[in-house]
Amino acid sequence: MEKIRQINTQEDVVHLLQVALEHEWAVSFEYTIHAYSMPKGKFFYEDPVMKLRMDARAQTIQIGIDEMYHSLQLGIIIRQFGGDPSFKSDEVIRFPKVIDNLKRDKMTEDLVTDLYQSAEWKEGVFPKIQNMVLNISYDEVRHSKQFETMIRTLEKEGAAETLCFKESAEAAARPEVRLLHEITRMENEMMHRYLRYVLLFSEHQDLSQRLFKNSINHMRHWDKNSGLLVRLGSVVQIENAQREPDGREVSRSPMPSLYSGHDRLSALEALIPAEQELIAKYEKLLAIVPSGENRDQLSLQLGLKREHLFTQEWLLKNAGRIKGLA
Known part of the structure; x- marks a missing residue:
């Protein structure tokens, strides 16, 4: 450093x-x-x-x-x-x-x-x-x-040799686990995308706080999905990681560093298709997850994604109605 x-x-x-x-x-x-x-x-x-x-x-x-x-x-x-x-x-x-x-x-x-x-x-x-x-x-x-x-x-306590979780071969072969990994990666990306715009519009209290709320939701869902992966016999992945000879995983680009949108309209426009894509992934996942606690959790998360989309669509429409809004 x-x-x-x-x-x-x-x-x-x-x-x-x-x-x-x-x-x-x-x-x-x-x-x-x-x-x-x-x-x-x-x-x-x-x-x-x-x-x-x-x-x-x-x-x-x-x-x-x-x-x-x-x-x-x-x-x-x-x-x-x-x-x-x-x-x-x-x-x-x-x-x-x-x-x-x-x-x-x-x-x-x-x-x-x-x-x-x-x-x-x-x-x-x-x-x-x-x-x-x-x-x-x-x-x-x-x-x-x-x-x-x-x-x-x-x-x-003699636990110095305890190994981290590893994904089982059975879990790796399950389509719902593979899809959940993809969704979890998207949640991480969305959390940081929203934070990017929170910082961009930090002087606009109304807009920044609405975006921050959604960012926190994505962070919570990334966290919850990480726990769900463990319950399914897997473990959260590190994006773009390479495995070294000593077994450690290393990523020098664990999250996107560039995000589209540099003003209010372009930022809001970029968030809508991103939320739509994530909603579609959750709907696809729920179609193959059986009833129970895991499905209930994922359903609640999907509901909040739909709320995000509703909010973003109206933020964009309202911004477009006002001339000179930066």
Whole structure:
């Protein structure tokens, strides 16, 4: 990770936040991938901050959510400073062993903490931004302590050799599993597409908040689908990943970095066919999923996609009725 030592100008601020943003994008879903690669309700640890016995998987997911909110904060400030928030991402890695993923998670937290805390700000320059960066850095300090305790607990309990979930051959052959993988990838893409437009229109409170709501729904559904894949004998995939000789999966492009639409109308126009495509995929999946809890969950998710489409169609129609609307 590049180090930015001196913060003297607005350009320095944007550079620092862009480097941080590419990291935050990566870990916001790398942690969730790591979480859904380990068993639920198996690894408990005494959280050093909350002073409670916590499920390592559940807390790793929560940390990933923290990082997504960091991404949003950084992107909004970059936009306010005249920059274009990057949607490039640091590489995402999944190791064969649960503990190695947790060690990577702690390492990345320590790296970004150093990025935030080692920057030297010229006195009196952008004090509110400096305060935001320091506040984020202490979220990362907390995360590092939590990951460190998870690691020590696994070692103490003799679970250091526990392997991550792997997709069974039976699951890999099932058409509903293959389709669910495709849908889950699309949910991840849609979450970031909406966030792109949230940042683009961050000064428009009405539009940005409506788009943010939909982004959160896509994030929740990516999360839920990741859990559903485990129940079906599979595991969430990392987009564009290559398997290294040591068994780890590495992706240097785990999410799209470019999105169409650079003004209100073109952005809204791009979202409608994307939601329509996702709706069609869910409908195809529901046609082959038997009745039960899984089908009920997917049906609710499909319902929200239809709500998104309704909202987007009217946002576009309403925007088209007003001359001069940017």
